Amino acid sequence: MKPQLENLVQTPIPTKHGEFILHYFSNTIDDKEHVALVKGDVVNKEHVPVRIHSECFTGDVLGSRRCDCGEQLDMALQLIDQAGFGVLIYLRQEGRGIGLLKKLQAYNLQDQGMDTVDANIHLGHLADEREYSVAALILENLKINSIELLTNNPDKIDGLIKLGINVAGRIPVESVANDDNVGYLKTKAKKMAHLLFEPKKI
Numbered sequence: 001m002k003p004q005l006e007n008l009v010q011t012p013i014p015t016k017h018g019e020f021i022l023h024y025f026s027n028t029i030d031d032k033e034h035v036a037l038v039k040g041d042v043v044n045k046e047h048v049p050v051r052i053h054s055e056c057f058t059g060d061v062l063g064s065r066r067c068d069c070g071e072q073l074d075m076a077l078q079l080i081d082q083a084g085f086g087v088l089i090y091l092r093q094e095g096r097g098i099g100l101l102k103k104l105q106a107y108n109l110q111d112q113g114m115d116t117v118d119a120n121i122h123l124g125h126l127a128d129e130r131e132y133s134v135a136a137l138i139l140e141n142l143k144i145n146s147i148e149l150l151t152n153n154p155d156k157i158d159g160l161i162k163l164g165i166n167v168a169g170r171i172p173v174e175s176v177a178n179d180d181n182v183g184y185l186k187t188k189a190k191k192m193a194h195l196l197f198e199p200k201k202i
Contacts, residue, residue, distance in 0.1 A: 001028075003027065003028050003029045003133065003137065004027065004028045005025055005026070005027040005028075005029075005134065005137040005138065005141060006025065006026045006027070007023055007024075007025055007141050008024050008025065008026055009022075009023070009024040010022065010023050010024075013037065015037075015077065017074075017077040017078050017080070017081040018039065018081045019039075020037040020038060020039050020077075020088075021037070021038045021039075022035055022036070022037055022038075023035060023036045023037075023038060023138075023142075025134075025137075025138060025141070027134055027137065029133055029134055029137075030092075030134065032092040032093075032134075033092060034089070034090065034091055034092055034134050034135075034138065035089075035090050036087055036088065036089045036090070036138050036142065037077070037080075037087065037088040037090070038086075038087050038142065039080050039081065039084070039085055039086055039087075040084055040085030040086070041085060042085055042086070042087060042142055042143075042144050043142070043143045043144075044143055044144075044145055045085065045144060045145060046145050046146045046168065047146055047147070047148050047168050047169065048085065048086055048087060048144050048145075048146070048147050048148065049079060049080050049083045049085070049086035049087075049147070049148050049150060049171060050086060050087045050088075050089065050139070050144070050147040050148065050149055050150065051072075051073075051076035051077075051079075051080070051086075051087070051088045051089070051149075051150040051151070051173065052089045052091060052132060052135045052149070052151070052156060052160075053069075053072065053073055053076065053088060053089065053090050053091065054069075054091050054093045054094070054096065054097075054130055055090065055091065055092050055093060055094045056069035056070070056073075056094065056095075057094060057100055058103075059071075059073075060073050065178050065180035065181055066107065066180055066181055066184060067181055067184055068175045068177075068181055068184075068185060071175035071176075072173045072175060073088075075173050075175065076088055076150045076173055079150060079171065079173070080150075087139075087142060087144070087147075089135050089138050089139075091130070091132075091134060091135060093129075093130050093131075096120070096127070096128045096129060096130050097125075097128065097129030097130040097131070098120060098123070098125045098129055102120075102123050102125065105123060106119035106120055106122075106123060107119075109122055109123070110184075115183065115184075115187040116184055116187050117187055128155070131159065132156065132159045132160055132163060133163060135160070136160060136163035136164065136165050139165055145166065146166035146167070146168040147160075147165065147166065147167055147168065148168060148169045148170065148171050149167050149169070149170050149171065150170075150171045150172075150173045151170060151171075151173060152172060152173060152174055157170060
């Protein structure tokens with residue numbers, strides 16, 4: 001049976017980056033509560049700025065400096081607000097898909113000297129277990145023709161293209177490194193091919 005997704009509720013959410021419409025989705029793939037923040041009219045539009053953001057309790061909610069997730073979430077909403085339209089899809093796949101418990105266990109392994117990739121593998125997981133089929137269904141539900149993906153992750157672009165999404169371009173979402181996350185960011189660049197620490201165009 002083909003996976004199903006239903007847009008159950010839409011409600012206005014005022015934020016520091018302006019007003020968005022929050023869409024709540026149910027689905028038959030993982031039964032998790034995925035949502036999308038939508039600004040402006042995106043139906044049948046081209047080159048819509050889209051951020052597909054995976055849940056990070058420690059970064060998004062607590063403001064942890066161990067990652068760049070909270071900064072990326074804020075930057076994405078700001079960029080969408082500046083564009084006047086766009087979508088932020090919030091996927092419930094904590095810790096690159098391994099869940100909060102395993103992510104916190106991986107933090108302890110990192111404090112013992114492992115990097116993020118080795119810690120995940122040591123716990124019996126892949127370096128990144130996220131997948132984007134629900135995100136693709138959400139984009140189809142919102143009737144977006146093509147997107148400009150706010151990401152530094154080429155695997156995310158490839159994954160969406162394989163799912164039939166027209167990714168017309170990429171918008172970098174790179175925060176400034178700090179002493180607590182510079183190793184994490186370097187691992188993403190070195191081992192996961194994230195487009196970080198590249199020379200900025202003037």
